Amino acid sequence: QTRQNILSRSFHTLRRPLSSQAKYPKHNRVPLLRATAKNMSSSSSTSTPNFSSLLPDHIKSTVQEWINDDIPSFDVGGLVVGKTPKSAQLWMKSPGVFAGKPFVDSVFEAVGCDIQWEDVAVEGSRIDTNNSKVLMATVHGPVNALLRGERTALNTLSRCSGVATAASDAVKVARDLNWYGHVAGTRKTTPGFRIAEKYGLLVGGAATHRLDLSQMVMLKDNHIWSAGSITEAVKLARKAAGFSQKIEVECQSLEEAIEAASAGADIVMLDNFTPTQLKKDAKTFKSQFPHVIVEASGGITIDTMGDYLSEDVDVVSQGKLTQGYAAVDFSLKIVK
Numbered sequence: 372q373t374r375q376n377i378l379s380r381s382f383h384t385l386r387r388p389l390s391s392q393a394k395y396p397k398h399n400r401v402p403l404l405r406a407t408a409k410n411m412s413s414s415s416s417t418s419t420p421n422f423s424s425l426l427p428d429h430i431k432s433t434v435q436e437w438i439n440d441d442i443p444s445f446d447v448g449g450l451v452v453g454k455t456p457k458s459a460q461l462w463m464k465s466p467g468v469f470a471g472k473p474f475v476d477s478v479f480e481a482v483g484c485d486i487q488w489e490d491v492a493v494e495g496s497r498i499d500t501n502n503s504k505v506l507m508a509t510v511h512g513p514v515n516a517l518l519r520g521e522r523t524a525l526n527t528l529s530r531c532s533g534v535a536t537a538a539s540d541a542v543k544v545a546r547d548l549n550w551y552g553h554v555a556g557t558r559k560t561t562p563g564f565r566i567a568e569k570y571g572l573l574v575g576g577a578a579t580h581r582l583d584l585s586q587m588v589m590l591k592d593n594h595i596w597s598a599g600s601i602t603e604a605v606k607l608a609r610k611a612a613g614f615s616q617k618i619e620v621e622c623q624s625l626e627e628a629i630e631a632a633s634a635g636a637d638i639v640m641l642d643n644f645t646p647t648q649l650k651k652d653a654k655t656f657k658s659q660f661p662h663v664i665v666e667a668s669g670g671i672t673i674d675t676m677g678d679y680l681s682e683d684v685d686v687v688s689q690g691k692l693t694q695g696y697a698a699v700d701f702s703l704k705i706v707k
Contacts, residue, residue, distance in 0.1 A: 419495025449515035467699035471531030484512030538575025643669035
C-alpha cells in the first residue's frame, strides 16, 4: 500500500505542468545549454572541432550544381588556355577567420584537380594578413580545369569565411562580457548556399539555430494568426512533432510568452523588445518557467548585442550573421 501511494504521488507530480511544480533555486536556473556553451567556449579557445565530417556525401552533388550554374554551356576561356598542366596558388588577402575548406576540396575534385593545403590553413583560425597576403594552398591540374573551379571555389571560401568571421566577432563580444549563452544565426540564409553559411557559423563558434523547416518547430506570428491562438498552434504542433522536436514560439509580449510556455513550448523568442523591456520580462518569465529557454531576437547586431545580454536570456540570435556579413578576400593565381 505504501509503495502504491508513493507511485501514485510521483505519477501525479509528473503530470502537473512544470510551472506548477517547485521552482528551481536561483543558482540552479541556468539551463544545461548555457553550461554546455561555456564548456565549449573554454575548449574552443585552443582548437576548433573538425566540422567537415558533419557534411553529407551529397555535398558533392551540391558543389557540382554550383559549378554547372557557372558553366551552363561553352567555356571559351577554357578553349583559349587549353589543358596544359599548371599550378595555381590560393592566397588569403584580407584578415578573418578561415572557413570553407571542404567545399573548396569538393570544387577542385569535381573539375579534376588536386589541392595541397598549407599548415596555416586550419579552419577556425583567425589569420592576420598584415597588409599583405598569406599562401593557403596550391592547386594542380589542367589549366582550363583550374580556371573552371576558380570562381566557385573563391566565392564559397570568401563567403563561408565571412560568416565565420562575423560569428567569431559576435561570440567574442558575449564572452568578453562574461555571458555564456548561445550566440546564434537564423534561417535568413542564401538559397542554395545555406549549408555553407550554417557551416561558417559553426566554424566561427556560433550556434546554427535550426537548419531548415524540418528541424525544430518555429511558430511565428503568421502561424499563430492562422491557427487562432498560441495555445491552439502549440497543441497542434505538438501532436505532429511528438517528443523528438522542440517547439519555439515567437512572442511580442510577456503575456504571449507565458501563454506559449503554459501550452508546452520549449523555447520562447522575445522578438523586437527593447533591451530594458527584454531584461525585465525575461526575468519575470524565468521566475515562472525556469525550464523554458528564452531567446532574444529582432534587430540585434554586434554593436547592440551587449545591451540584450542577461542571466535570464539563453540565446541571442542575429540575422546579420548570415545576411549582412562582409566577405573575406581570396584570390587564385596561376604560377608562371
